[in-house]
Amino acid sequence: MLKFNKKLILSASTAAALAVLTAGCMGGSASTSNTTTEVNGKATIDGGSTYPVMNGKTGPYYVNPQVAADAPKINNGRVPTANELAAWNTDIMPDGTGLPEGSGTADEGSDIYDAKCVACHGDFGSGGGGYPSLSKGNAYDLQKTLTNNRWKDPEADGPVREFGSYWPQASTLFWYIKDGMPHPFTKSLTDDEVYSLVAYILNINEMKIDGVDVDDDYVLNREKFLKIKMPNRDGFEPNIDGPDALNDVRAYYANPTNFGAQNLKKGAVRCMTNCQKETARTIYIKNGGIKDFLPPMSDVRSLPKEKKVAVDAAAVYKNTCEMCHGNGVGPGLGAKSDWAPYLADGIDSVYKKGIHGTDGGMPAKGGSSLSDADFKTVVDYLINGK
Amino acid sequence: MDNKKSNQEIDRRDFFKKAAASVTAIAGTSLISSNARADDPAIMHHVPWGQKWGDPVTKNRYGMPSKYEHNVLRRNTKLLASGNFRASIAVTPIQESMGIITPNGLFFSRSHGGVAHVDPAEYRLMIHGLIEKPIVLTLEQLKRYPSVTRTHFIECPANGGQEWRGPQFNSVQFAKGFMSSAEWTGTYLKTILADLGVKKEALWMLAEGSDSSEMGRTIPIDKVWDDAMIVWGQNGEALRPEQGYPVRILLPGWEGNLCVKWLKRLEFSTEPWYCKEETSKYTDLKPTGKAIQHFYANEVNSTVTSPSPEIDWTSLRDGDIVEIQGLAWSGMGTITGVDLSFDGGRNYIKADLKGLVLPKSWTRWSYMHTYKKGEKLLLTSRAMDDAGYIQPTIDQEVGVMGVEAVYHRNAVETWEVTETGKINHVEIRTMKEVKDA
Numbered sequence: 008m009l010k011f012n013k014k015l016i017l018s019a020s021t022a023a024a025l026a027v028l029t030a031g032c033m034g035g036s037a038s039t040s041n042t043t044t045e046v047n048g049k050a051t052i053d054g055g056s057t058y059p060v061m062n063g064k065t066g067p068y069y070v071n072p073q074v075a076a077d078a079p080k081i082n083n084g085r086v087p088t089a090n091e092l093a094a095w096n097t098d099i100m101p102d103g104t105g106l107p108e109g110s111g112t113a114d115e116g117s118d119i120y121d122a123k124c125v126a127c128h129g130d131f132g133s134g135g136g137g138y139p140s141l142s143k144g145n146a147y148d149l150q151k152t153l154t155n156n157r158w159k160d161p162e163a164d165g166p167v168r169e170f171g172s173y174w175p176q177a178s179t180l181f182w183y184i185k186d187g188m189p190h191p192f193t194k195s196l197t198d199d200e201v202y203s204l205v206a207y208i209l210n211i212n213e214m215k216i217d218g219v220d221v222d223d224d225y226v227l228n229r230e231k232f233l234k235i236k237m238p239n240r241d242g243f244e245p246n247i248d249g250p251d252a253l254n255d256v257r258a259y260y261a262n263p264t265n266f267g268a269q270n271l272k273k274g275a276v277r278c279m280t281n282c283q284k285e286t287a288r289t290i291y292i293k294n295g296g297i298k299d300f301l302p303p304m305s306d307v308r309s310l311p312k313e314k315k316v317a318v319d320a321a322a323v324y325k326n327t328c329e330m331c332h333g334n335g336v337g338p339g340l341g342a343k344s345d346w347a348p349y350l351a352d353g354i355d356s357v358y359k360k361g362i363h364g365t366d367g368g369m370p371a372k373g374g375s376s377l378s379d380a381d382f383k384t385v386v387d388y389l390i391n392g393k
Numbered sequence: 394m395d396n397k398k399s400n401q402e403i404d405r406r407d408f409f410k411k412a413a414a415s416v417t418a419i420a421g422t423s424l425i426s427s428n429a430r431a432d433d434p435a436i437m438h439h440v441p442w443g444q445k446w447g448d449p450v451t452k453n454r455y456g457m458p459s460k461y462e463h464n465v466l467r468r469n470t471k472l473l474a475s476g477n478f479r480a481s482i483a484v485t486p487i488q489e490s491m492g493i494i495t496p497n498g499l500f501f502s503r504s505h506g507g508v509a510h511v512d513p514a515e516y517r518l519m520i521h522g523l524i525e526k527p528i529v530l531t532l533e534q535l536k537r538y539p540s541v542t543r544t545h546f547i548e549c550p551a552n553g554g555q556e557w558r559g560p561q562f563n564s565v566q567f568a569k570g571f572m573s574s575a576e577w578t579g580t581y582l583k584t585i586l587a588d589l590g591v592k593k594e595a596l597w598m599l600a601e602g603s604d605s606s607e608m609g610r611t612i613p614i615d616k617v618w619d620d621a622m623i624v625w626g627q628n629g630e631a632l633r634p635e636q637g638y639p640v641r642i643l644l645p646g647w648e649g650n651l652c653v654k655w656l657k658r659l660e661f662s663t664e665p666w667y668c669k670e671e672t673s674k675y676t677d678l679k680p681t682g683k684a685i686q687h688f689y690a691n692e693v694n695s696t697v698t699s700p701s702p703e704i705d706w707t708s709l710r711d712g713d714i715v716e717i718q719g720l721a722w723s724g725m726g727t728i729t730g731v732d733l734s735f736d737g738g739r740n741y742i743k744a745d746l747k748g749l750v751l752p753k754s755w756t757r758w759s760y761m762h763t764y765k766k767g768e769k770l771l772l773t774s775r776a777m778d779d780a781g782y783i784q785p786t787i788d789q790e791v792g793v794m795g796v797e798a799v800y801h802r803n804a805v806e807t808w809e810v811t812e813t814g815k816i817n818h819v820e821i822r823t824m825k826e827v828k829d830a
Contacts, residue, residue, distance in 0.1 A: 052615035053690040055725025080588035084528035154682035183669040186607035243686040267793035272781030286823040
């Protein structure tokens with residue numbers, strides 16, 4: 008009898024120890040704070056933990072119980088006027104909410120593009136000024152490249168993620184041009200100008216609206232804009248549209264295999280030995296990797312030798328000007344013929360344009376914070392190449 | 394003691410020469426009991442700051458780091474220089490980070506139209522859309538809501554994203570420094586909304602900034618009612634301009650770009666907005682040709698910060714006991730453990746957590762190692778969180794995500810320790826299509 012009891016106790020404690028071990032291996036369930044991955048019986052929206060207030064705390068943080076859902080409401084601020092709402096509520100949604108009336112052609116867009124956009128986005132949206140390209144060709148063909156993966160060969164053709172081939176909604180383009188472009192002078196385009204630029208970008212992406220090519224003379228307006236169907240409209244997951252969207256998102260992130268994650272919740276024990284594939288090898292950085300760190304990497308504590316030097320025009324050029332002037336956008340370094348038309352009005356005119364910036368895309372002082380004198384030194388360097 | 398300057402070059406060189414000689418001479422005996430070594434001029438001579446007045450308290454009304462810390466800086470690279478550094482990022486020197494807080498001046502800086510400088514007197518926050526009572530708040534009115542203070546990291550989801558196809562940065566600052574951590578002060582968004590009557594059909598909220606790019610993102614209502622905060626404080630002072638002064642939204646654990654800075658407007662709707670930074674960017678293309686959109690949380694992750702390519706082991710001697718330490722973090726919960734491997738993630742042992750372990754926060758971990766001169770190691774850390782997630786191997790992650798994803802790369806990371814104690818960033822992986830990983 009006694010023996011039997013002892014056995015019982017032993018096995019019970021072994022089971023308890025095993026339970027503790029298992030919990031430890033499950034990587035998380037033994038947490039001390041109140042945590043859950045469900046809210047009102049539904050999975051969390053991101054697949055992660057949440058910390059509901061329990062016993063006066065959320066996770067490790069105390070909360071003031073007077074600030075609860077059923078506490079007296081705090082009535083701050085005031086109701087905005089209709090004009091104030093209209094002034095700020097300028098977003099543009101895929102269903103056309105917020106999309107203004109207006110029109111423009113790709114041809115008109117091309118002129119605006121050459122005046123205000125080409126400096127950064129390159130000829131026909133080819134990029135190159137340190138800003139994104141806007142087209143790499145036919146949107147419908149390039150959409151098919153999205154399954155390309157450069158598993159092994161970095162020289163292989165990768166996926167082309169341009170406006171035409173990748174973006175799910177055209178409304179995004181209109182909205183962003185209206186609010187965020189041109190990058191150094193935003194919110195400066197009229198609605199007609201934006202329609203023209205959108206027509207131009209559709210044109211260089213060789214896109215159609217309702218089966219019709221957006222050619223040079225195509226007149227884009229609100230009605231036609233709302234008929235744009237982006238080639239990659241269905242290229243995204245999880246679903247975020249419609250009244251069931253949030254359930255779709257919750258279900259998506261409840262499944263780690265959807266997004267490349269590993270989760271031990273389902274009772275798996277974490278791997279401690281032989282955790283890499285047999286085929287895994289040590290891969291080294293190629294060709295020294297990326298090292299052009301600004302400023303250069305250093306952990307030196309001793310003070311640099313102090314000496315007052317004139318502005319290092321070559322360094323300023325490299326860090327500030329080269330992105331455009333070194334890429335055929337704006338007159339090039341020491342390129343006499345590039346500079347000739349600018350110098351026709353005299354060097355002071357060049358200085359002035361440089362210091363104050365131009366509508367053609369030159370930001371004031373190239374975006375630098377140099378003094379006028381130092382900036383002129385850099386301009387001289389840019390013109391003379393030395 | 395004499396008045397010779399302790400930092401005269403000649404003294405130092407002399408000292409180190411003698412010190413080296415004496416170490417050789419007494420090899421095998423206790424270093425502490427040695428009388429043969431040269432005297433250290435840093436001890437033997439008066440130091441300049443020990444004999445002269447220091448600065449008066451009237452200097453530096455806002456304190457600055459020691460001038461000797463001049464290399465502890467945010468850095469950038471031309472690869473990530475779009476828009477003349479106006480649609481760009483400067484990353485945090487996490488190799489120099491201590492504890493789980495980033496000093497405000499070193500907090501990583503990422504903007505889509507440059508750092509805006511908002512006049513607090515002209516600051517307004519508008520909340521409208523599918524709510525019973527739209528409102529406008531001034532900064533003063535906003536700060537009247539009851540405040541909460543929480544420690545959370547903010548991470549750009551492109552942290553480590555340059556390395557899907559192989560290692561590129563031989564640097565922990567660039568390989569993992571697209572993130573920082575702070576103690577944030579603000580109010581829960583749900584506290585403000587309690588009075589405004591958000592309608593049942595509102596599933597989404599637009600957060601929009603007032604900067605030149607009018608940076609916006611769509612946020613699902615679940616997060617709004619959970620832990621979304623409107624913050625104005627960062628490590629005990631006002632937000633820095635780089636972090637959205639005077640007000641940003643903070644979504645604990647989620648992509649940094651969702652935590653919209655220079656916040657001006659919140660609008661509620663039945664449908665999402667398809668903002669530029671949730672379509673053209675911040676979407677993760679899989680080999681299926683489908684891209685993940687609305688990829689909110691930064692998944693469980695970790696790195697070894699010491700040693701690292703920046704902090705190597707070349708000065709260690711045989712038998713030295715050295716702390717291997719690093720950071721672990723998860724936007725999906727609280728760190729529950731970190732494992733450490735010396736063979737590139739083939740076999741692991743358990744490391745120890747240290748300090749405060751908070752939800753959706755940087756967590757420090759540590760392992761004491763006895764260094765063998767000439768040893769070659771592949772140091773890999775692997776973290777777990779209380780939602781059950783554990784960092785995948787590169788092959789596991791690439792097996793699902795392919796190599797074109799850009800964002801949300803959280804596979805384990807490896808430092809090679811060479812024979813001489815130099816540290817190299819390497820990857821342990823299969824360099825071809827990985828199926829059934």
